[in-house]
Amino acid sequence: MKEARVQSTPSNPTVDWPRPFIVVVDDERRIADTLVLILNYKGYSAEAAEDGASALAICRRKVPDLVLSDVVMPGMNGIELAIAIRQQFPGCRILLFSGQAETTEILEDAKRRGYEFELLAKPVHPEELLTRIKELIGPRESR
Secondary structure (H helix, E strand, O other): OOOOHHHOOOOEOOOOOOOOEEEEEOOOOHHHHHHHHHHHHHHOOOEEEEEEHHHHHHHHOOOOOOEEEEOOOOOOHHHHHHHHHHHHHOEEEEEEOOOOOOOOOHHHHHHOOOOOOEEEEEEOOOOHHHHHHHHEEEEHHHH
């Protein structure tokens, strides 16, 4: 019995493009896991981290296209993580989110040190988040 083979034609491509990789960082595991589920469903490859150190370990294993991080976390906060990402992986995009008022002060301190980051307010609607991710790294289909 012969094996059936699918030929690549413009209307039937067989190439599976790599999915953009996103690391989601939030000390509230439920939030990180939910965002990972949404992103994976929408065609991205996403992995959750509970803190900055874990996120950096993931990034060293596989450099992400985007790091999506909460700002206010125990240990390394999201701004410190974003600075480390920018220094170690300059091609990686960074998008921060927070529901805490003290975030403004932390962002201003980073700006004085020469780092600027975009911040989305928590709770962020999934459609707003997906739109911003597409603007930063493009939709899965165009990569």
